[in-house]
Structures are given as C-alpha cells and as structure tokens.
Amino acid sequence: MQHGRPDQTALGQMLGGALHALGSPPFVPALAALLGALVPADDVMMVLYRRGQAPELLHDLSTGRESATNLALYLKGAYLLDPFYRAFADGVAPGCYRLHQLAPTAFRGSEYFRLHYARTGFRDEIGFLLTPAPACCVHLSLARRTARARFSAAEHRRLLDFEPVLRELVARHWAPAPVAVPPPLTTQLDSALRLFGRDFLTEREAEVLQLLLRGHSTKSIAERLGISPETVKLHRKHSYAKLDVSSQAELFHLFIDALGSRGSYRGGDPLTGYLTRAGAA
Structure with a gap:
C-alpha cells in the first residue's frame, strides 16, 4: 500500500462532494470518503459526542459479528x-491528535485496551475532535490495522494542515441543528464513572479505581494523587476486597455491567443500584 501524497484531482472531487452534501444524509459518507482520500486508512469511524449523553455512531467501516459485538461493548x-x-469530557482543546498523545501511560496494559481496543486490530489511530456547537463534539477517527504501516509524521502533518477545512465542514453541517437539552437520565452518564464505587469505598480508593479503569499505571496514579506507589497498591487491594473482585479484568466487567443497567439509573453510584437489583433477582 502506497502512503504518498493524495491525488489532488481526486481530493478536489471528494471535497466538492462533501460540500454538495452539506445538510443532508449523504454528507457523512462523503466526509468519510474525503478523509480516506487525505490519508489511506483501514477504518474510518465518526462518533458524535454530546456532553452527558451516550455517543451516537455516525459512520464505521468495520464489519463482521466480532466488530458488531465490540462496538456494542x-x-x-x-x-x-x-x-x-476522555479528552472531550475533560475539556482538551479541539484538534487532530495521535492516540498516544491522549492515552495514559499504561493504556496498553488496561482492561479497556485488552477487552475492547485490542480486538479492533488497530495498530495506529489518529483522530479529530471538532466542536460544531457547545457541549458537542464530532470525533473523526482514522485507523490502521496490524498488517498496515503506522501513520507517518508527514501524514499527520497533512491531516493537521487540512483540519481548518474539516472544522468548517463539520460546523456547517452540525451547528445549525440545535443541541437538545439531554433528559435527566443521560446527563449523569459521565458522573456514573466519577461516582463508580463511591458508596462502598473511601474517596481515595474510588479515585484510584477510576484512574485504574482509565489505564493509568501505579506510578502515574501516585504522581497524580500525590501519594506513594505503595499506597496506591494498598488502596487497590482494599478496593478489590470491598467490591469482591480479584483483578482489573473483573473490575472492568463490573463497571460495564453496572453501566449496562443504567436504564433505571437516577444518579449517584451506579454500582449501588446494580448490586441491589442483582441481589433481588
């Protein structure tokens, strides 16, 4: 696969197609085609993030049962x-980022990576975070799988150079539609992560678990919280015992299962309602 500069004629045609499709359903696939013309990728995915709501999948090239299961997770x-x-939720500036610029130091050792990201087969990923309206972000992701080469520095620069065009396209397509005020249930999805386990753990134990789930290493957690690595390990041990889990894998599954029962979630620690319903079953 050649990763040279894109054909300018083809790129111009793709851009014209995206402009022509603005404000209509064909815009999303036209934008995906434009991204693919800029830099060759095995997968182009678009996700709409709205603060306090579950993400909306706009476009994904992945196919197959395993991909569908992974996407559902x-x-x-x-x-x-x-x-x-996390970059969107934490207020990182809009822009074009390589995965390693945003991921915690121990990301590849996290259960999120092992149980979800590794199953995508992605070897490298570059993503745009574009904000057409307040509390709204469109994530444009380009990824290459294990059989492909990683994105080069030149390709990253090409995407950075084209960012103003993509930002304008996204703003013109999505900004006119008002962002609906999310209902009370979905406004609390982000807080579900922040509050996970807090009804059962000390504040410090809950902070340690949240950072573990995000993929931070013991050293990174210690630096962030201003405590020693030994204290981090002690908090983790006590937390696992209180939640009746014995590994990060079990913790990850407990977290996902608790969020999966959010249909009756009304705020607070999502684990409390989940365990209450599980005990009553």
Whole structure:
C-alpha cells in the first residue's frame, strides 16, 4: 500500500462532494470518503459526542459479528474510558491528535485496551475532535490495522494542515441543528464513572479505581494523587476486597455491567443500584 501524497484531482472531487452534501444524509459518507482520500486508512469511524449523553455512531467501516459485538461493548459504556472521549469530557482543546498523545501511560496494559481496543486490530489511530456547537463534539477517527504501516509524521502533518477545512465542514453541517437539552437520565452518564464505587469505598480508593479503569499505571496514579506507589497498591487491594473482585479484568466487567443497567439509573453510584437489583433477582 502506497502512503504518498493524495491525488489532488481526486481530493478536489471528494471535497466538492462533501460540500454538495452539506445538510443532508449523504454528507457523512462523503466526509468519510474525503478523509480516506487525505490519508489511506483501514477504518474510518465518526462518533458524535454530546456532553452527558451516550455517543451516537455516525459512520464505521468495520464489519463482521466480532466488530458488531465490540462496538456494542463500546456504546454500552466502555466509551467512557476511550482516550478520545476522555479528552472531550475533560475539556482538551479541539484538534487532530495521535492516540498516544491522549492515552495514559499504561493504556496498553488496561482492561479497556485488552477487552475492547485490542480486538479492533488497530495498530495506529489518529483522530479529530471538532466542536460544531457547545457541549458537542464530532470525533473523526482514522485507523490502521496490524498488517498496515503506522501513520507517518508527514501524514499527520497533512491531516493537521487540512483540519481548518474539516472544522468548517463539520460546523456547517452540525451547528445549525440545535443541541437538545439531554433528559435527566443521560446527563449523569459521565458522573456514573466519577461516582463508580463511591458508596462502598473511601474517596481515595474510588479515585484510584477510576484512574485504574482509565489505564493509568501505579506510578502515574501516585504522581497524580500525590501519594506513594505503595499506597496506591494498598488502596487497590482494599478496593478489590470491598467490591469482591480479584483483578482489573473483573473490575472492568463490573463497571460495564453496572453501566449496562443504567436504564433505571437516577444518579449517584451506579454500582449501588446494580448490586441491589442483582441481589433481588
């Protein structure tokens, strides 16, 4: 596969197609085609993030049963641990980022990586975070799988150079539609991660678990919280015992299962309602 500069004629045609489709359903696939013309990729995915709401999948090239299952896990709640979603939720400036610029130091050792991201087969990913309206972000992701080469520095620069065009396209397509005020249930999805386990743990234990779920290493957690690595390990041990889990994998599954029962979630620690319903079953 050649990763040279794109054909300018083809790129111009793709851009014209995207402009022509603005404000209509064909715009999303036209934008995906434009991205693919800029830089060759094995997968182009678009996700709409709205603060306090579950993400909306706009476009995805992945196919097959395993891809569908993996996507379902992501939309069920694993997205809360996605470095690109975390960047949006934490107020990182809009722009074009490589995954390693946003991911925690121990991301590849996290259960989110093992149980979700590794199954995508992605070897490298570059994503745009574009904000057409307040509390709204369109994530445009380009990824290459293990059989492909990683994105080069030149390709990253090409995407950075084209960002103003993409920003304008996204703003013109999505900004005119008012962002609906989310209902009370969905406004609390982000707080579900922040409050996970707090009814059962000390504040410090809950902070340690949240950072573990996001993919931070013991050293990174210690630096962020201003405590020693040994204290981090002690908090983790006590937390696992209180939640009756013995590994990060079990913790990840408990987190996803608790979020999966959010249909009756009304705020607070999502684990409380989940365990109450599980005990009554």
